[in-house]
Amino acid sequence: MLTAWMARCGIHARTVDKRSTKIYSGQADGLQIRSLEIFESFGFCDRAWKEANHLIEMCMWNPGSDGVIRRSDRVPDVPVGLSRFTEIVLHQGRIERFFLDHIKKHSKDSIHVERAVVPETLDISEDLCDEHSAESYPLSVKLRHLTDDEAAPAQNKGSTTSDGLFRSNLAEDDTDALIEKAKEKQGTSEIVRAKYLVGCDGAHSWTRRQLGFQLEGEPTDYIWGVLDIIPITDFPDIRMRCAVHSASSGSLMVIPRENKLVRLYIQLNEIKPDASGRADRSKITPETIICAAQKIIAPYSLRYEYCDWYTAYQIGQRVGTDFDYKNRVFLAGDAVHTHSPKAGQGMNVSMQDAYNLGWKLGLVVKGIAQPSILRTYQSERRRIAQDLIAFDHKFSRLFSGRPAKDILDESGVSMADFKEAFLKGNLFAAGLSVDYGASMLVAKAGDASEQGDGTDVSSQTRVVGKQELATNIKLGMRFPSFKVLNQADARVWHFQQRLQSDGRFRLIVFAGNVLAPPQQARLTAFCAALSSCSFLAPHLYTNIAVLTCHSAKRIETELLRDVPAVLHPFDQRTGWDYDSVYVDDASYHEGYAEAYAGYGVARETGCVVVARPDQYVGYVGALDGDAGWEAVEAYFRGVFV
Amino acid sequence: MLTAWMARCGIHARTVDKRSTKIYSGQADGLQIRSLEIFESFGFCDRAWKEANHLIEMCMWNPGSDGVIRRSDRVPDVPVGLSRFTEIVLHQGRIERFFLDHIKKHSKDSIHVERAVVPETLDISEDLCDEHSAESYPLSVKLRHLTDDEAAPAQNKGSTTSDGLFRSNLAEDDTDALIEKAKEKQGTSEIVRAKYLVGCDGAHSWTRRQLGFQLEGEPTDYIWGVLDIIPITDFPDIRMRCAVHSASSGSLMVIPRENKLVRLYIQLNEIKPDASGRADRSKITPETIICAAQKIIAPYSLRYEYCDWYTAYQIGQRVGTDFDYKNRVFLAGDAVHTHSPKAGQGMNVSMQDAYNLGWKLGLVVKGIAQPSILRTYQSERRRIAQDLIAFDHKFSRLFSGRPAKDILDESGVSMADFKEAFLKGNLFAAGLSVDYGASMLVAKAGDASEQGDGTDVSSQTRVVGKQELATNIKLGMRFPSFKVLNQADARVWHFQQRLQSDGRFRLIVFAGNVLAPPQQARLTAFCAALSSCSFLAPHLYTNIAVLTCHSAKRIETELLRDVPAVLHPFDQRTGWDYDSVYVDDASYHEGYAEAYAGYGVARETGCVVVARPDQYVGYVGALDGDAGWEAVEAYFRGVFV
Incomplete structure (x- = not known):
């Protein structure tokens, strides 16, 4: 996932794996709704959706009074109406394949996952960590290359059924043994100098050990x-x-x-x-x-x-004490949270760690965003890890416990409690309850450190969005999806599909009723401010994509006549942009206009939303030429260099 | 398309193209609904759907009384409610790519499109044409291999914009010139002996010329x-x-x-x-x-x-006098019908010619089906070509004509007439009005030669299905699609998606209310007849796949208890089949049970349907142990060896 972001952002990066092959069987398999939305934003959700098995119903089997199991309940596996996706299940090797193909395509074949390579030493030039010049490389990592045979775990050689125990938390870590073996055999080594390092290296994380950080639990x-x-x-x-x-x-x-x-x-x-x-x-x-x-x-x-x-x-639940070292070395996935796999959270939450971090690194490395945004990684993701561990602690005990024989059996687990925990946990398990706290990236009211894990992520230019203008586009949560129509060709899209993971923020203009003169005047003033803002204009389209959704009748609206040009810019070679302006109106084949109502936005007056490159909502405000615009500018002044 | 069928049926086949490359730009682009259904049956519709532009609305622009054009109408591009698909547009080169990938995968890389190869002579051993032994190869074709440079059309060399005129009907045919050039240069040649030959070689068809057949028009x-x-x-x-x-x-x-x-x-x-x-x-x-x-x-x-x-x-409309020679040499596509491209029919109807022919050839070559079924190719597809030419004749004249100035302007084209022709032509253009006549493959009442193009396709064992038992599963038309749920896992499918193009017929059992004892008894009797039929039992699952859709409540029905085993057979290595039994019941996320109503089948008593390997309906009859079963057997006795 992290490498995918590097490829999408055009960052020079290397990715090494101590194992000699990708996963071919077993390991994680459940893909939650939020992960599918992320896959869709990269453009390969369809591959997973087609190949996977779809989980539709959850059946609960419990002992009756005779001690014999029988089906006691059927519930939908994910709540009805929650999403266009459901939970699907597909073996991890295929998911790695989709990522590898994506990385190859978007890095123009320049980034590969280098296998059978182990890190041997990590040196950090402390004094360079806060220096963000193009020439500053505070990190130095010695890598050692193994042969494929050396890198293969002993358990995996010559067996017919794939034995996954060597990756299990019942097994000892073999990283040190691999390094020793490579040293003895005088395997090739090299020194890599880097600006940033991310250890996605599992529960036994070598990177975490170098930093001296702990998993607690x-x-x-x-x-x-x-x-x-x-x-x-x-x-x-x-x-x-x-x-x-x-x-x-x-x-x-x-x-x-x-x-x-x-x-x-x-x-x-x-x-x-x-x-x-x-x-x-x-x-x-x-x-x-x-x-x-x-x-x-x-x-x-x-x-x-x-x-x-x-x-x-x-089974055990542990969470890392620290997710980063001086915002130069980061830890993600099992390196900072481990728990039981049955709720299908491990791969999903871990991918989402990297999904949170990747674009931030990309924008900072390219000199677009301020390095301080990297602090939000720990603040946002460590809080999620803490919530996950609490969820798993409860769920796994209810699942591993002996069912109560009757209501007086207090040492047993009540099956009613288990069902309730499952249903309550559903939204969390789907990955849709993630709600990042206030920071320079989330213009939210309240105490930034209380809402996160305690890390200081306050912004110098504190902006607080007007949540009441878009009651269902929650600050800090992912931009939800409703169907809209392209104004130019009447095609239906889930609006979230237009928020691709290409490293750009989205300025989403809910333009309201563009055919009403007062609203047309407000929109015109806002667009004039947008094109003339000296701080933001250079970022438009390159780092901030502009998306519009209006609420007038589609067939009464003419794109070129009624929608300001800045919202669908003209290109000398390819003409007008026909892919940026949408309308909340009835479609021929896919139902009726429900987007404004779904988003909780006023149909006449609209509003303005900023979505981060990871689709999380950073800002909500009024569509005003002056006050409205100043807040948008202030938000981006807290983010961009 | 034909090669795709050969790959799916496991037939040893060769495919040659006089051009040295696949299409890289231009040519056909419109994909109609029926073509998308066919792509889905091969498993690659999703690739086209994702990459293509989707056509949603058709706008008509006509001169006003001042002579200036203005938009006079907007209509949906395909009728609302017609299909889960709409018309999409994607350049022919991508479509060829999907087919090439599919052929590679399913032929295990054994069939390739051989480029820069021209046929030079065709010899037919007349006396062998009616001899259908495994060793009988009545056809002999001399092929000449060109170099890539020799095969490249002169117009295409060194230009920047792709010039498609060399493939246009304004250009002379260059096949003979290519052959002469290859002969002069003493290009490699070879003799291929074949049981069957299909000329999909365009309006100038070399194959058609060898047979002396004409295009009339x-x-x-x-x-x-x-x-x-x-x-x-x-x-x-x-x-x-x-x-x-x-x-x-x-x-x-x-x-x-x-x-x-x-x-x-x-x-x-x-x-x-x-x-x-x-x-x-x-x-x-x-x-x-x-x-x-x-x-x-x-x-x-x-x-x-x-x-x-x-x-x-x-513009011109022409149709071939003959589509086959002694059922050994066939013609498809532009070789037997040419017309104007604006209704987006050329590529679609041509692919559907080959889609009609491929499985028939496959089953005959494998010795499963009687060679007489090959007669239905001309009877079914020449009739379609005649309808197409009539449609295009009318549509292209309305489109190319000068618009009438007013109601008195009789030499002008009435724009109201044009709109009406467009709307009426929509179902035809979508490919969904195809209605094959009575034959050994379609158990339909009426005169077989009147319903086709006049070819004799009568069956020795005439069976007439009971259309009234499934009023919307029309004999001779493609099996329509409604949503059903898999009984075993509650997943929603469009039922048509389960009719994959793998060369097998489908016996579709609308089992009715399986929980009602009388219906359960009828179903049991039918299944007993099915498993004990000495003619058909050997074909079950291998050449006739069995699909079931019942109408009882899903959660009250147990697959293993309530549905006879023959409908979900047990395998020693993989256990029960969980992919063959469906139910018409409410789903959690995708609406309510409408399949039986949509198909026009009685919910209590059901019926039995046979769909051909190309999804066209061959038989509809009662779910009865005796009379019902005999008709099913009689149908297949007219088809299988």
Whole structure:
């Protein structure tokens, strides 16, 4: 994800991976709604959507009074009406493929993921960290190149079923061993000088160790196994997402996958951590895991002829103390938050860490944005990690606990509580409840450090947007989506689709009723201020794309007559821009005008919104030539150099 | 398209093209709804849908009483509610790319389009034509291989703007010249022995000439130019599909395309055919064409900096006398029907010729179907070509004619007539009115030769389906689409999406209310007959896929308990089939159960439908164990060996 941003922003970057291959089986698989929106903003959501299995319904199976499991509930997997997307499931290797293809295309084949390369030393020139000149490279990393064979984990050699235990949190880290091996064999090494370094290097993060930062939190005694199999079963809901609580054999989650595969998360009650707190990996095989599953799912039969992958993990929730070092070295993903995988959050939240950081780095490296915006990475994402850990703590205990026999069984888990936690957690799990706090990037009222993780992200030019002008375009949350029509060709788009991840901010002009003379006058004044603003005019179109949505009747409106030229600029070679002006009006084939109502914007008078390059809402204000414009300018003065 | 079918059916085939490259610019661009359904059945519609421009609205511009053009009408480009697709526009080179990728994948890289290869002689062993043994190869074709340079048309060398005139019907055929050149240079030649040959070799078809068949019809005096440009204009509807009739400078059609391109079809009033009936190509340049366009579109300005491609053509309608020779040599596309391109029919109808023929050839070559089914190619497609030519004759005259000044101006074209013709032609143009006549493949009442082009396609075992059991699944028309849910996982599908083009017939069981005991009994009897039928059982799943849609409540129905196993067969290695049984019930995110009503099938009692491998409806009948089953068997006895 981070490399994708580097490719999109045109940043010279290198990406190294200690493993010698991409993922070919197993690992993460769930893609939440927000991740799909992000994929769409990069232009490859359709590939995932087509190949993936779609999760529509969640079925809950619990023991009846006779101790036999039965289906107690069916609920939609994601709330109805929440999004044009649902949760989908696709193996991580395909997702890596989409990213690799995207990076290749947008970097013009100049950035590759370099495999079988391990970092050996990190040197930081402390005095250069605050110096943001083009020639300042405060970081120096020694990289060592392994052969493919050296980089392959011992467990993975020669087996038929893919064994994922070597990547599990039950396994020791092998980074140091790899470095030692490479040194012994005198593998090639090189020194890379860099302005920034991001460690997306997992729970055992080498980068985090160099910085001396900690993951705080405790493991539990719960050990779970994971199987990717083509199941042969008479269990009725094997193609539904299921949570199965057995009376006394533990719990199981069913995640139906693409190509007839089903992923099973299976509680391994018979395997416990030893005195050192670590479980014996040698006892964990596909056979022991399926045996545990059979006990849970009885009286239904369950077996397989084909197993694609398996692993196991120990549940625990930990969050990093620090997400960055002097805004020069950053940590993302499992390097700063680990938890159980069953809510499908790991890959999604980790990608979203990098999605948050990438464009900020891109704009700072290019000298467009002030380096201070990098502080918002920890403030925004560490807060999310804390929320995630709290969510997972609650959810995984409810899932791993023994179901209560009856209302008097206080040591058991109430299945009503479990269902409620699932439903409540749905919006969070979909990734749509993310609400970044006030900062130079979010013109929100309130205390910036209280709303984040405590990091100082206050802006010198404090701007507070007028939330009441767009009640459903929440400051700090992602720009929501409703259908609009292109004024020039009447095609329907989800408005969010026009906010592509190309590193540009969006100035979104809800132009209101452009055919009403007073509103036309306000719009004209605003556009005049826009084109004549000496601070912003140079950024227009290059760093700030302009999108318009008006509310007049489409067929009564003429783009060239009724919409100021700055909103659909003329190009000497290609003529007028026909892709920037939209209208909230009825369509022939896809229903009626609901965008202004959905966004909570007044149809006559509209408003102005600034969306960050990651689609999060930075500013909402009035469409006014003077006061309205000054606030927009002040917002960008807090962001741009 | 034909090669795609060969790849899907696993047929050993070769495809040769006299040109040395695929299309890189210009040529056909419109994709009609039926073509998109076909692309979807091959699995690549999404690629076209994503890259293409979507045509939503058609605007009509006509002269007012002052002679100045103004917009007189806006109509939806395709009728509302007709389909999940609309008309889209994408340059032919991309469409060829999708096919080439598909062929590569499904032929396991064994079939390639061999370029710069011309046929030199065709020998037919007359006595072998009716002998359908595996060793019988009645055809022998001599192929000559050119160098790329030899195969490149003279006009295409060294120009900056792509000149499409060399492919236009204004140009002479160069096949003989290419053959002569190759002979002189002693280019490599080879003899290919074949069971079947299909000439998709254009209006000048070499194959047609070898057979001595004619194209019947006359050219008109209307000459039109075509420009693919990025327009710089103040014409308001340049991103709409437009028909512009000027008072006295001719007509123009606007087709907005992908990547800011717009295609203009422009009547060239000042260029006329000479005494030989042929226009002087040397007068036709991008400059002369844009000048003609400027006169038509005045008072609006129109110019360009970038021209991607241009060509010109002379309007005429011609249809082939014969579409096959002894069912061994076939002709498709422009080889048997030529007409004007403005209704976007050429590429679509031509692809659909090959789509009709490919699976029939595939099944006959594999020894599954009787060779007599090949007779339906001419009967079905020549009739379509005749309808097309009649449509184009009317439409192109209305479009090329001078608009009437007023109601008394009888030599002018009434703009009301033009609009009516457009609206009436819409269903035809979308490709959805195709209605194949009675034959061994279509169990329809009435006279087989009257319903086709006169070819004898009567079946030995005449079966007539019961249309009244599925009033909107019309015998001879394509299986329409409504949304259904997968019983096993609740995912919504357009039912037509489950009729993939893999060479298999579909037995579609509308199982009705499977939870009602009488209906359950009927279904059980039908399924028992299905599994025990000695003629059909060997074809089940391999040549006849089984799809079910029932009408009981999804959540009250259990797949394994309520639906007979033959409808979702068990596999030793992969367990039960979860992809074959659907339900017409409400979905969480995509609306309510409307499939049975849409199909016109009784919810309680259902019916049985057979769809051919090309999705056209072959049979409709009752879901009965005895009489119902016998008719299904009789249908297939008329088709399979």
